[in-house]
Amino acid sequence: MKKLFKIFQSGLFFVAAFIPAMASTSAYAALEIEISGGSAQQIPIAIVPFGQAAGSSQEKIGDIIAADLRRSGLFRVLETGGVASRPTEVSQVKYAEWAVLQAQALTVGNVTVLPGNRLKVTFGLADVLKQNQLVSMEYNIAPSQLRLTAHKIADVIYQKLTGEGPIFASRIAYINKSKNRFALQVADADGMNAQTVVSSSEPIISPAWSPDGSRIAYVSFEKKKPIIFVQSLTTGQRLTLANFKGNNSAPAWSPDGTKLAIVLSHSANSQLYTINADGTGLKQVTKSNAIDTEPTWSPDAKWIYFTSDRGGNPQIYKVSAFGGEAQRVTFQGDHNLSPHFSPDGKSLAMVRKDGAKYSIALQDMANGQVRLLSEGGQDESPSFAPNGRVILYATRVGGRGALAAVSSDGRVKQRLSESGGDIREPSWGPLLN
Amino acid sequence: MNKSILNKKLLGSLLLAMALSACKSTPMVDKPASVEDKSPKTEATAPAASTTDTGADTAGVKDASLSGNPLTDPNNILSKRSIYFDFDKDTVREEFRPLVEAHAKYLAEHSNAKVNLQGNADERGTREYNLSLGQRRSVAVKKSLNLLSVQDKQIEAVSYGEEKATPNCKDEACHQLNRRVDIVYEGE
Numbered sequence: 308m309k310k311l312f313k314i315f316q317s318g319l320f321f322v323a324a325f326i327p328a329m330a331s332t333s334a335y336a337a338l339e340i341e342i343s344g345g346s347a348q349q350i351p352i353a354i355v356p357f358g359q360a361a362g363s364s365q366e367k368i369g370d371i372i373a374a375d376l377r378r379s380g381l382f383r384v385l386e387t388g389g390v391a392s393r394p395t396e397v398s399q400v401k402y403a404e405w406a407v408l409q410a411q412a413l414t415v416g417n418v419t420v421l422p423g424n425r426l427k428v429t430f431g432l433a434d435v436l437k438q439n440q441l442v443s444m445e446y447n448i449a450p451s452q453l454r455l456t457a458h459k460i461a462d463v464i465y466q467k468l469t470g471e472g473p474i475f476a477s478r479i480a481y482i483n484k485s486k487n488r489f490a491l492q493v494a495d496a497d498g499m500n501a502q503t504v505v506s507s508s509e510p511i512i513s514p515a516w517s518p519d520g521s522r523i524a525y526v527s528f529e530k531k532k533p534i535i536f537v538q539s540l541t542t543g544q545r546l547t548l549a550n551f552k553g554n555n556s557a558p559a560w561s562p563d564g565t566k567l568a569i570v571l572s573h574s575a576n577s578q579l580y581t582i583n584a585d586g587t588g589l590k591q592v593t594k595s596n597a598i599d600t601e602p603t604w605s606p607d608a609k610w611i612y613f614t615s616d617r618g619g620n621p622q623i624y625k626v627s628a629f630g631g632e633a634q635r636v637t638f639q640g641d642h643n644l645s646p647h648f649s650p651d652g653k654s655l656a657m658v659r660k661d662g663a664k665y666s667i668a669l670q671d672m673a674n675g676q677v678r679l680l681s682e683g684g685q686d687e688s689p690s691f692a693p694n695g696r697v698i699l700y701a702t703r704v705g706g707r708g709a710l711a712a713v714s715s716d717g718r719v720k721q722r723l724s725e726s727g728g729d730i731r732e733p734s735w736g737p738l739l740n
Numbered sequence: 741m742n743k744s745i746l747n748k749k750l751l752g753s754l755l756l757a758m759a760l761s762a763c764k765s766t767p768m769v770d771k772p773a774s775v776e777d778k779s780p781k782t783e784a785t786a787p788a789a790s791t792t793d794t795g796a797d798t799a800g801v802k803d804a805s806l807s808g809n810p811l812t813d814p815n816n817i818l819s820k821r822s823i824y825f826d827f828d829k830d831t832v833r834e835e836f837r838p839l840v841e842a843h844a845k846y847l848a849e850h851s852n853a854k855v856n857l858q859g860n861a862d863e864r865g866t867r868e869y870n871l872s873l874g875q876r877r878s879v880a881v882k883k884s885l886n887l888l889s890v891q892d893k894q895i896e897a898v899s900y901g902e903e904k905a906t907p908n909c910k911d912e913a914c915h916q917l918n919r920r921v922d923i924v925y926e927g928e
Contacts, residue, residue: 512867512871512903513868532858532896532898533871533899533900553897553898554899556871557868557871570868572872572875572879572897572898574882574895574897577875600871601869614866642865645866645868660865665866685864687867706907732867
C-alpha cells in the first residue's frame with residue numbers, strides 16, 4: 308500500500324514539474340531534465356528577478372537559481388509576476404507583499420559591471436515570516452563565472468533552509484554515444500555546458516573523478532582492448548595509467564587522490580590491484596579464482612569494496628586496501644554489484660538484480676537494511692552527489708540510454724536525456740571551487 | 741626498430757597491392773575486398789590515439805599472394821572467428837573444436853602471427869562485470885589454444901564486455917549471439 312501511494316504521488320508531481328523544468332533549460336541544454344516526486348513539505352520561496360545591469364549577461368541568474376532549487380524537489384518556487392516591486396537588497400523588501408504569496412523565504416540580488424570586465428554579484432536571503440535577513444553574499448567574478456556563481460548562490464539558499472550540504476555547484480561526467488562515436492562528456496550538474504573530454508569510435512566506459520575534480524580516469528577501447536587513462540580536465544593532457552596484457556579497467560580513486568584501485572586480468576580472470584596516480588607502484592589486492600571487479604574505496608580509505616562471484620553469484624565483498632581475506636557484505640537479492648559509498652560512509656549504493664530486473668538499491672551500513680530506490684529494468688552505475696542527498700544512475704528509456712537521479716530517501720526523481728542521444732556511465736563529481 | 745617497421749609496412753602495402761591487382765585480373769568469386777574490410781574501422785579510431793601497431797601482417801599477405809589469405813577465405817575454416825557460449829558458461833562447446841584446432845595449427849605454423857581473443861557478454865548486468873564475464877570466455881579459448889601448443893606470446897585474451905552486444909535483445913536467441921569470443925589477428 309505504502310509503495311503504491313509513493314508511485315502515485317510521484318506521478319502527480321511529474322505532471323506539475325515537467326513543463327517549467329523543460330522551459331528553463333531547453334534554450335542552452337544538451338541534457339534535458341525531467342523531475343518527478345517531491346518532498347512532502349516543500350519550502351515556498353520567492354526568487355525576485357535579480358537587478359542585472361545592461362551588458363552584464365544574457366543569462367538570468369534568478370532563473371538558474373530557481374531551476375536548481377526546483378530540481379531538488381525540496382522547494383516550491385513561487386510565481387513573482389503578481390508583485391510589482393523588484394527589490395534588489397533585503398533592506399528594500401516590503402514583507403507584506405511577499406507574505407500574500409505565502410512565501411516563507413525570499414531572495415533578492417543584483418549584478419553590476421565593474422571596471423576590467425568583472426561583475427559584482429550581490430545576493431540576500433530573507434525570512435518572510437520573521438522579516439529578517441538570513442544571509443547575504445557578494446561575489447567579484449569574471450563574466451564566464453556567472454552560471455557557477457548562480458549555482459553557488461542556490462547552494463547557499465539550499466544549505467541555509469534545508470540544513471543539507473551543497474550540491475548544485477558541481478559537475479557530472481557521462482558517456483554519450485551517437486552515430487557510433489563515443490564521447491566522454493562533462494556537464495554542469497544541471498545538464499548545461501556539456502563539453503567533450505575525449506571521443507573515440509571505440510567504446511569508452513567507467514569514468515571516475517579524482518577527489519579534487521581536476522582529473523578523470525576512464526577506460527578506452529581505442530586500441531582494441533580496455534586500457535585505463537587519466538586525463539587532466541584543465542590541460543587535456545592524459546596519462547596511460549595501466550596498459551598491461553589483458554584487460555585494464557574499473558578505475559576508482561582513493562579518497563586522498565594519490566592512488567587508484569583498478570582491475571587487471573593479465574592472462575586470466577579479473578583481479579583487484581592498487582596503483583599510484585602516476586602509474587607506478589602496482590600492488591595486487593585480491594588473489595582468487597573468481598571474478599573480482601568494480602572496486603570502490605570506503606571513505607576512510609581502509610577498505611576496498613568490490614563485486615565478486617566467488618560465492619557463485621556476483622555479490623559485494625570488502626577487503627583491506629592492503630589485501631587479505633575478503634568478507635561478504637550483501638546478502639539480499641539474486642545479485643548485488645557496483646558498490647558506491649555515500650560521502651559520509653553511512654550507506655552503500657549498488658545495483659541489485661531481482662529476477663530479470665536490475666535496480667538501484669541502498670544499504671544502510673549500520674543495520675544492513677536495504678531499500679530499493681529505482682523501479683528497475685536495466686538500471687546501473689550509481690554515484691552520489693557531493694552532499695549524499697541524490698544518487699545519479701544510468702537507465703534506459705525506449706531502448707536508449709538516459710541518466711536518472713533519485714533522492715536518497717527515494718522521494719524525488721529526475722531524468723536527464725538528450726534527444727537522439729544514448730547516454731550512459733554517469734559519475735557525479737565533487738563541488739567546484 | 742622504426743626502420744624495420746617502416747620496411748615491413750612498405751613491403752606489406754606493396755604485396756597487398758600486388759595481391760589486389762592479381763585479384764582484379766582473375767575474375768574469381770573470391771571477395772577481393774575482404775582484406776580491406778576492416779581498415780576503415782582502424783582508421784576511424786580516436787584522434788588522440790598514438791600510432792598503434794597496425795603494421796601489415798607479412799605472413800598473411802604472403803599467403804594471399806599464393807592462394808588467397810586463408811584467414812579471410814570464406815571457404816577456409818580459419819575465416820570463422822566466433823565461438824559461442826551457453827548462458828553463464830565459459831566452456832568451449834564441442835562443435836567449436838575444429839575451429840579452435842584450425843587456428844591453433846595456423847598459429848603453430850606462423851610463429852609471428854598473434855591473436856587477440858575478444859570476449860563478449862550480453863547486455864544484462866553492469867558494464868564492468870560483463871567485461872570480466874567476457875574475459876572468462878576469452879581465457880577459456882586461450883586455454884584451449886594453449887593445450888594445442890600455442891605459445892602465450894602469440895595470444896592476448898581481452899574482453900569487450902557488453903560493448904559490442906546487440907542492444908535491446910528481446911529473446912534468448914539474440915542474447916546467445918552476444919555471448920561469444922571473436923578471434924582477431926594482429927593487423928586486422
